[in-house]
Amino acid sequence: MSSLGFTQDNNKETKKDTTKLEEVLVLSRRKLSNHRQEKTLSSIDDYLEKSNKITMIKRGNYAWEPTINNMASERLVVTIDGMQIFGACTDKMDPITSYVDVSNLEKVTIGSGQEGTENGHSIGGGIDLKLPSSKFNGSGFKSGLDLGYETNGNYKATGLDLEYIGNTFFISADGIYRKSDNYDAGGNEEILYSQFEKYNLSLQSGYKFSETQSVDANLIYDKATDVGYPALPMDVSLAEALIASLTHYYKPEDKVLKSLETKLYFNTITHIMDDTKRPVVAIRMDMPGWSDTYGFYSKAELIKKKHHFILNLNGFYNKSLAEMTMFSNNPGEPDMFMYTWPDIRTLYSGVFIKDDFHFSEDETLASSIRLGYHNNKIAKEVGIQSLEIFHDTVDQQSNRFLVSLASTYQLKKDNYNLSAGLGYGERAPSVSEGYGFYLFNSFDNYDYIGNPNLKDEKALEANFSFKQKFNDFEIGLESSYFHIMDYIIGEIAPDVSSMTIGANGVRVYTALDHASIFNTYVNSSYKISERLAINGTVGYNYGKGNDGENLPLIKPISYFAEFNYNTAKFTAALQLDGNGTQSNYSRKYGENKTADYAILNLNLGNVFYNKLGKTVLKYGVENILDAKYSTYADWNNFPRQGRNFYMNLSFVFQ
Secondary structure: OOOEEEOOOOEEEOOOOOOOOOOEEEEOOOOOOOOOOOOOOEEEEEOOOOOEEEEEEEEEOOOOOOOOEEHHHHHEEEEEHHHHHHHOOOOOOOOHHHHHHHHHOOOOEEHHHHHOOOOOOOOEEEEEEEEOOOOOOOOOOEEEEEEEEEEEEEEEEEEEEEEEEEEEEEEEEEEEEEEEEEOOOOOOOOOOOOEEEEEEEEEEEEOOOOOOEEEEEEEEEEEEEEEEEOOOEEEEEEEEEEEEEEEEEEEOOOOEEEEEEEEEEEEEEEEEOOOOOOOOOOOOOEEEEEEEEEEEEEEEEEEEEOOEEEEEEEEEEEEEEEEEEEEEOOOOOOOOEEEEEEEHHHHHHHEEEEEEOOOOOOOEEEEEEEEEEEEEEEOOHHHHHHHHEEEEEOHHHEEEEEEEEEEEEEEEEOOOOEEEEEEEEEEEEOOOHHOOOOOOOOOOOOEEEOOOOOOOOEEEEEEEEEEEEEEOEEEEEEEEEEEEEEEEEEEOOOOOOOOOOOEEEEEEEEEEEEEEEEEEEEEEEEEEOEEEEEEEEEEOOOOEEEOOOOOOOOOEEEEEEEEEEEEOOOOEEEEEEEEEEOOOOOOHHHOEEEEEEEEEEEEEEEEEEEEOOOEEEEEEEEEEOOOOOOOOOOOHOOOOOEHHHHEEEEEEEO
């Protein structure tokens, strides 16, 4: 149903290439044109973690939160095919990536820092989960079936897709079902509340009016139930999303305007946290949340002489509402109710302009600017009254004007590539940072209160990359540095009592004067023969605030090495993946020292051709030595999976 490769602009397959500011994960839905990925039924979380720039924060076995450049979701812009979507969970248990599946997608574009602002303002970067593009090639009917099983957690996955493509009309539908019991950490330790069940359905249809105009309609329905979160005090009984869009494409012939793409979209999310399956809790709670977003974009691509322009005019309107009910253990006392997000309305409109100016075939200067208007409104009066307990003034509305700038010089030669760039970006505080009310963070064991008077967070960025090729050997270096001003983070309010039983206290969102984040990776590969190759990566990251304290969730030294053997019909790869000890941890924000680890994985695959199509078999074992470990990004140090045998079988009928 999908496949994975890391590509640069020329679409040649590469390995873990850290020398490009923008990475593309190619999923090649249904075609399985590249059968060399580890699993054909990997989750979108597994795919994203293949990128050096991305680390996934794990609170359980499902719905991992992506980070870029050691910055979490507040500092990123994550979109689905350019559509703005906002999670409905105050505890970030439903990142945007959890509401799609690899079966929905064609590729994932990852932009670092201000390179990732085409669809919105960010500090750390952007992720765009791209839906399949329109196709009218008259190839007729195709179908595919996927089956997967993994021993650890008794994990099962089943997928089916159907597709008809004519010359002027196409329609495609797919569905996938995933279910896992509790998994075992190393040493056969069962991790309670790590189960989940999910299914995803999508429908896409298109009609071609002429050689220059067509229209697409997309619908995605995603539903997860019985999702356990071993690192958190609550689980999820329902995470449900409906995502709909209508897109018009215009591609004139032989003109400066190469394409014009206009999309109208709507999405609605319902997320319900509960603790009914936890045997002992201090007090029972229900915590539902809802998020509705209406939006549009109009994107144009123009080429004139040495200039390649991209223009994107976009806007959205979002409603975010979350509440909490605490059920009294004493029948004579009333239950307690509060709004944790007091119906926050966000209106945004902005424009993005990018110009790739080609000095020559080898040299390019890529410059971009995004300007945006951002408005927040507290729709419920009780929300204003609640926040006034902690802040002298709380305005019902706030208006912000945001700016993002970037410029990158690129030089590409036959045997080496070089790029250097500068950027400046701004972002508005998230709904939780600005308006959250008693949001419990089990990472540092504090309740958090929003601050509607926060300034925009601002960042200066510098990046550099270089790759050199010596015949069959390649080596590359990529580094980025962020100087973040008004860095938003929670500070202890000593005179305020916590709401959560057992919490250490209350933190109110405020801002450090500045903070610094530095990332660097060295990547190398060596082609031993036509069939045998080796590649590896070593990374170093650093993050510290102006108060001298380490920033939380900064990745320690990491390394990855892979020996791979490939023929036309067989693949094999032995991998070593590990981190050093997290010694520069942030005790102030709830972190502790995380031990180093190293795990071994073995991945094998075969492809078989027949008259009906082809069959791809992927099988292997992860964590061969059954190591018991956790990483810096595992919430509250809950351990990851132990030894796991897996098998994925994909049938493609053509």
